[in-house]
Every structure is written in C-alpha cells, then in structure tokens.
Amino acid sequence: MTRDDSDDEVKAAKARRTAAVRACGRVLTGAPGPTLGGLVEQLARDAADAGVDLEGRPDTYGDGVVEELETRVAGLLGTAGAAFFPTGTMAQQVSLRIWAARTGSDTVALHPMAHPEVHERGALSVLGGLRTVHPVKAPRQPTAGDVRDVAEPFGTLMLELPLRDAGFLLPSWEELREVVAAARERDAVVHFDGARLWECTPHFGRALSEIADLADSVYVSFYKSLNGISGAALAGPADFVVEAKAWRHRYGGMLYRQFPTVLAALAGLNRELPRLPSYVAHAKTVARALREGLAEAGVPLARVHPQEPHTHQFQLWLAVAAKDLDAAALEQAEQTGTSLFGAASFWEPGLPGLSMTEITVAGPALEWTEADIRAAAADFAGRLAL
Structure with missing residues (x-):
C-alpha cells in the first residue's frame, strides 16, 4: 500500500462516517460541520x-x-x-x-x-x-x-x-x-x-x-x-x-x-452565549450516563475526565483500540440512525489500546435524557468484540 493509497482510504473512511452521521436522526456529540451550501x-x-x-x-x-x-x-x-x-x-x-x-x-x-x-x-x-x-x-x-x-x-x-x-x-x-x-x-x-x-x-x-x-x-x-x-x-x-x-x-x-x-x-x-450555561449543566448528566452506561455494558476502564466536567466539554477514556471504537460508532450510525459520537474519532494518546475522544455537549445533546444515553451506550458496547 502506498502512502497515497493510505491517505485515500482515510479520506474515504471519513467521508463514509460523515455521511452516516448526517443521515442520523439523533447525534449526541460530534455532529459534522455544515456543508458549504449550509454555511451560506x-x-x-x-x-x-x-x-x-x-x-x-x-x-x-x-x-x-x-x-x-x-x-x-x-x-x-x-x-x-x-x-x-x-x-x-x-x-x-x-x-x-x-x-x-x-x-x-x-x-x-x-x-x-x-x-x-x-x-x-x-x-x-x-x-x-x-x-x-x-x-x-x-x-x-x-x-x-x-x-x-x-x-x-x-x-x-x-x-x-x-x-x-x-x-x-x-x-x-x-x-x-x-x-x-x-x-x-x-x-x-x-x-x-x-x-x-x-x-x-x-x-x-x-x-x-x-x-x-x-x-x-x-x-x-x-x-x-x-x-x-x-x-x-x-x-x-x-x-x-x-x-x-x-x-x-x-x-x-x-x-x-x-x-x-x-x-x-x-x-x-x-x-449561543445565553445557552452555554445549560450545556455546562447537562454535561454533568451526559458524563455520568456515558461513564456508567458503558461500564455497566462491560466496556473496560470506561472513564470520563474530569469526573464532573468543569465546562460543557470533557474527555472519555476507554480501554479499547481506537479503530474498533470507530468501527462500532460507524456501525451504530449506519444501522440505527442514532450516533453517540458523531463524526468525532477516538485516538490513542499514550498506551496502545487506551483510547480517548473529546465530548462536547451543545444544543443537540439537550434532547437526550440520561436513559437515552444509557440505552445508546449499551447498543454501542454490544457492537464491540469485548
């Protein structure tokens, strides 16, 4: 495989993930940015x-x-x-x-x-x-x-x-x-x-x-x-x-x-400025539901950092390879029309197999209850080979 082939595969994978998330009826976080026409x-x-x-x-x-x-x-x-x-x-x-x-x-x-x-x-x-x-x-x-x-x-x-x-x-x-x-x-x-x-x-x-x-x-x-x-x-x-x-x-x-x-x-x-306090408040619910929902579903190490977010953004850590998490996220989006992580990817900042993504709680997340998040987390976990 040449470097260009690898780059093409990465671009194709990103395009597929973006298309899948755009077609979703519900996205918790990581919604793709607007198209050029959408920006206009x-x-x-x-x-x-x-x-x-x-x-x-x-x-x-x-x-x-x-x-x-x-x-x-x-x-x-x-x-x-x-x-x-x-x-x-x-x-x-x-x-x-x-x-x-x-x-x-x-x-x-x-x-x-x-x-x-x-x-x-x-x-x-x-x-x-x-x-x-x-x-x-x-x-x-x-x-x-x-x-x-x-x-x-x-x-x-x-x-x-x-x-x-x-x-x-x-x-x-x-x-x-x-x-x-x-x-x-x-x-x-x-x-x-x-x-x-x-x-x-x-x-x-x-x-x-x-x-x-x-x-x-x-x-x-x-x-x-x-x-x-x-x-x-x-x-x-x-x-x-x-x-x-x-x-x-x-x-x-x-x-x-x-x-x-x-x-x-x-x-x-x-x-947006008047809405930010509501995003910060809901981030605490989202963090707890993700942490507990993924852990209860058997995902190793499921942690959020900080445990109670200081703003409307925080880190989610899982002891699963990033490629497997991204594959599960894509499958969930394509098959259910619901996406926990949107177009955001996981990566492995340090130890191989210890993955992290950043969660941003904004307007779309306000429509998700704690029960909604736990259910989607269980469905996501079920798509991982744990």
Whole structure:
C-alpha cells in the first residue's frame, strides 16, 4: 500500500462516517460541520440574528461592523477596548510580544500543554523571539505555589482557561485569584487564553467581566463555543488595544472585508452565549450516563475526565483500540440512525489500546435524557468484540 493509497482510504473512511452521521436522526456529540451550501444559508440567518443595520455599508479594513463587534466584546469582558483578529494564534502572538516589550522580559510562563506550546509550531520563539518556562508539568492547572517556585524571572504568566489538552480543566475561583496574585508578587503581567472563556462562568460562579478583570489581557474565540465561522478578539486596556491593532496590521491581520466572520460572531454572542450555561449543566448528566452506561455494558476502564466536567466539554477514556471504537460508532450510525459520537474519532494518546475522544455537549445533546444515553451506550458496547 502506498502512502497515497493510505491517505485515500482515510479520506474515504471519513467521508463514509460523515455521511452516516448526517443521515442520523439523533447525534449526541460530534455532529459534522455544515456543508458549504449550509454555511451560506447559515450566514443569511446569522445576518438576521446579528442585530446590526444590514442597510449600512460593509466594513473596510476593520471599521463598521467590526468595530461594533469589538465594542460588544469589550462590554461583555468589562475592558476598555477589544481588537478583532482573524485567528487566535495571531491574537496571542501579539499579546505576548506586547507584554514582553513592556515588561522588558522575553520569558513567558505557561503550561507545557497550553496552545502555544502544542499547536502553534513554535511561533512564540520563531516569530516573537520569546522563550517559555513551565510552572508545572503535570496535567493540571498551575497553583500559586507553582508560580512562586519558578526558578527564573518571567514577564508574563499565561493561563489557558480551561486547559483543553488536560481535559478542559479549570481551577476554582479562589485558586485562580491566588495564582494571579502570585504572578503579581513576581512583577509579572497576566494574560488569559480564554478561547473557551465564554463557558467558564458557571464553574467560577462569576460574570465574564469579573473573570476578565483578574487579567491584564484576555483572548476569546468566536468559533469554538459560539459556532462562528472563525475569528477572535484580544481585550484589555485602551493603550494595549491600540498597540495590538498596530501589530495586527504588521502580522497581516488587517483584512479588507471581514463582515461574514463578524456577523457570525455577533449572532453567536446573541444566540449561543445565553445557552452555554445549560450545556455546562447537562454535561454533568451526559458524563455520568456515558461513564456508567458503558461500564455497566462491560466496556473496560470506561472513564470520563474530569469526573464532573468543569465546562460543557470533557474527555472519555476507554480501554479499547481506537479503530474498533470507530468501527462500532460507524456501525451504530449506519444501522440505527442514532450516533453517540458523531463524526468525532477516538485516538490513542499514550498506551496502545487506551483510547480517548473529546465530548462536547451543545444544543443537540439537550434532547437526550440520561436513559437515552444509557440505552445508546449499551447498543454501542454490544457492537464491540469485548
């Protein structure tokens, strides 16, 4: 088998799984994204839901509706201003290099599982000339003690809230305040990677503005939880935002027209943001039903992490080969019209045969009762050669 043959098989398998899930009447999690035509139709609905004057002229180089979105985000986060960015990677690069220049330190303290370390191809050092230190290596949020014990000076502490690759983990509110205070003791500024900050309010029991007030700058995403097309915002003090927009231009982020992305973001703030607390609440039911239902059906090791989700996302771990789990998921979708895991795949992050997938509880999952989930879990387990 050639590499091209393998690639073709992977694409064919993905297409088959997507087609099967699209044909399902019920999907708990991992529903495929819309088709191109579906996106065009969705954008028309987003335009109606965005709450802006559609008779006005389109944006040009960041004015108009882009400025409306920036004002909306600054209001939600309680900051003096916000800057729209085409990507979160660009937004965070800009934020961290600004703070490096202002603090006089090119060292950023962050978790080794944080997004810039794992998913950005070393952009912090390659593009920004920055270096990183790790307050903690264990798959958990850093503590105040971890921050105090970093063996060398650093200018910025970056906290990813929640820490996605460790299981969408959050500290408690008091722990977060203590970590920020520990950074201040070391004369460091604090930046929040808040790509998923929108859904953190139930866990912390605080408004977005109170959470953001702990940090010097905050990044938020418009597509991870709000179902936008893409895009991000960087929020903070007025002079910080002015400088961020200058760096945005230098990084190539001053796009001529951005209204499709911005309209989708505004619609997401209007439509999805109010629903996120219900997703977070239901995630606890979904996690318990999956864990107990799969375990009772005889699936080895069936675990969710964290055991009680901190947000509307969590990890599901099973001691079964990923290929067997994916095959069972496809069979269930094709034969029953019901899918537990949608188009999401399992993978084996460490030990062979110990598989994991990420579960996201959103609108479609609200229609599933605990009994529904347990029944589907039993049916899924019955398709595995245990």
